[in-house]
Amino acid sequence: MTLAQPRIRFAVLLAVSLGIAAAPEVKVDPATITLDPVHSVALFRIQHLEAGLFWGRFNALEGTVKWTMEPTAAPVFDIAAKIANADTGSEKLDGNLQGPNFFNAKEFPTITFKSTGATAAGDRHWMVKGDLTLHGVTKPVEVDCVATGIGTGPAGTKVGFECNLTLKRSDFGMKWGIEKPAKALGDEVKLIIALEGDAVGGTAQ
Amino acid sequence: MNYLVSVVLLPILVGSGVASAALLGPLRQRAAIVECCVASGLAIAFLISFVHEVDPSALLRQLPVELKDDDAPFERWHRLGLVALLLTVVAPALALLTAAVPRHRRALVITATLLSACGVAAFVAFPGASNGGRALFAATCALSSGAIAMCGLRTAMCALAVACVGMAVCAVLTGFPSLAIMCVAVAGTAGSIALVACWRRSPRMHSVAGAISVVSGTLVGTVAACGEAYASGNLPNWTWNALAVAVPVAGALLYRMTTSAKPS
Numbered sequence: 296m297t298l299a300q301p302r303i304r305f306a307v308l309l310a311v312s313l314g315i316a317a318a319p320e321v322k323v324d325p326a327t328i329t330l331d332p333v334h335s336v337a338l339f340r341i342q343h344l345e346a347g348l349f350w351g352r353f354n355a356l357e358g359t360v361k362w363t364m365e366p367t368a369a370p371v372f373d374i375a376a377k378i379a380n381a382d383t384g385s386e387k388l389d390g391n392l393q394g395p396n397f398f399n400a401k402e403f404p405t406i407t408f409k410s411t412g413a414t415a416a417g418d419r420h421w422m423v424k425g426d427l428t429l430h431g432v433t434k435p436v437e438v439d440c441v442a443t444g445i446g447t448g449p450a451g452t453k454v455g456f457e458c459n460l461t462l463k464r465s466d467f468g469m470k471w472g473i474e475k476p477a478k479a480l481g482d483e484v485k486l487i488i489a490l491e492g493d494a495v496g497g498t499a500q
Numbered sequence: 501m502n503y504l505v506s507v508v509l510l511p512i513l514v515g516s517g518v519a520s521a522a523l524l525g526p527l528r529q530r531a532a533i534v535e536c537c538v539a540s541g542l543a544i545a546f547l548i549s550f551v552h553e554v555d556p557s558a559l560l561r562q563l564p565v566e567l568k569d570d571d572a573p574f575e576r577w578h579r580l581g582l583v584a585l586l587l588t589v590v591a592p593a594l595a596l597l598t599a600a601v602p603r604h605r606r607a608l609v610i611t612a613t614l615l616s617a618c619g620v621a622a623f624v625a626f627p628g629a630s631n632g633g634r635a636l637f638a639a640t641c642a643l644s645s646g647a648i649a650m651c652g653l654r655t656a657m658c659a660l661a662v663a664c665v666g667m668a669v670c671a672v673l674t675g676f677p678s679l680a681i682m683c684v685a686v687a688g689t690a691g692s693i694a695l696v697a698c699w700r701r702s703p704r705m706h707s708v709a710g711a712i713s714v715v716s717g718t719l720v721g722t723v724a725a726c727g728e729a730y731a732s733g734n735l736p737n738w739t740w741n742a743l744a745v746a747v748p749v750a751g752a753l754l755y756r757m758t759t760s761a762k763p764s
Contacts, residue, residue: 391675394676395676399575400732432571432572477503
């Protein structure tokens with residue numbers, strides 16, 4: 296049996312043609328970006344006594360981002376912040392934040408965000424929808440996220456993001472200081488989340 | 501209404517008002533009425549402070565009822581309000597029961613003290629509550645109630661006020677201002693009752709053993725367990741229990757010393 300035989304030659308050509316036609320689109324597996332806690336932080340801002348804007352931070356964010364690193368493909372976030380890592384620069388205030396009047400760290404020790412979808416808002420810029428769990432309450436939120444860069448570190452590829460979000464803490468059952476005592480602290484909290492992590496995987500098939 | 505008026509002053513006025521109604525009027529000859537009003541006054545003061553400090557829905561959220569449009573979380577420390585509500589109901593019942601069967605008063609008071617201490621420790625599970633922790637919680641309530649039961653009314657109210665002020669300071673130091681506010685409300689009420697009792701001395705020695713000791717001991721024991729469970733910072737956990745037990749015990753010793761020193 297040789298290819299010179301007309302029937303066999305036809306069958307091989309047909310098989311090759313069908314194979315080309317049925318070939319799947321080139322898919323890119325997203326890389327898993329594991330957050331580097333040293334370089335991942337969330338800053339929060341709240342108004343104090345209707346006067347100054349007070350800033351604090353949650354250090355050492357944990358979690359992963361899955362992203363193909365293509366400018367149009369949206370990343371998928373799964374991030375957690377430990378309340379124990381709240382840092383205002385004052386031990387007393389940190390204790391207050393962890394207490395039942397604010398985050399109630401003993402009952403609700405973490406804040407989590409898991410993305411559920413996204414729409415492109417520009418080059419490497421998305422409006423990411425997801426579920427935010429804070430103080431035991433889970434609500435859908437929309438976060439403005441930008442991929443700030445892709446670099447090379449000693450351990451491989453580094454990827455950075457910055458996300459912005461404004462929320463009302465009363466929506467999450469954290470009401471102390473809004474009405475009782477009146478206007479001690481604002482209801483609106485602005486969050487700026489800086490993420491950096493090491494990318495692993497992400498292969499074209 | 502101003503914040504401090506609603507969470508501190510109003511509870512003190514209502515709580516001490518309820519107690520004073522019995523202590524100042526002709527009813528002060530009726531021991532059961534005095535006991536009922538003083539015990540209820542303390543529990544009502546805590547309850548009013550809780551409702552104004554937190555939210556009435558926080559109280560309802562602890563019950564198996566559905567609240568419309570309520571999506572706030574269930575928080576275990578909100579059970580403080582429910583404990584105060586139960587004590588407000590139990591206090592008059594216990595006062596009337598002990599007055600109805602004076603022969604069995606001692607047994608009734610001991611039973612009520614133990615039931616209240618064990619019941620509240622079983623019902624109110626604060627975060628990280630182990631079996632040992634619950635046993636300590638029940639023991640704190642029972643010991644505190646027992647010590648207060650051995651005091652006279654003025655000494656008992658002074659001891660309660662001092663214990664509550666101490667726990668308010670602990671609450672401020674450990675990042676729990678709401679608990680501090682409620683402690684101040686109870687301390688103010690107890691202090692006011694002590695002042696009223698000093699001013700208008702009753703010809704009869706009012707027994708504290710009963711509704712007053714059960715309500716006072718259960719309240720300070722529950723507050724201590726709550727403060728200890730949620731405390732953040734460097735304050736040793738035993739501080740709370742020590743305040744809840746040691747201050748009433750010191751009050752009882754002082755009372756025994758002063759009464760035994762008096763010529764008969």
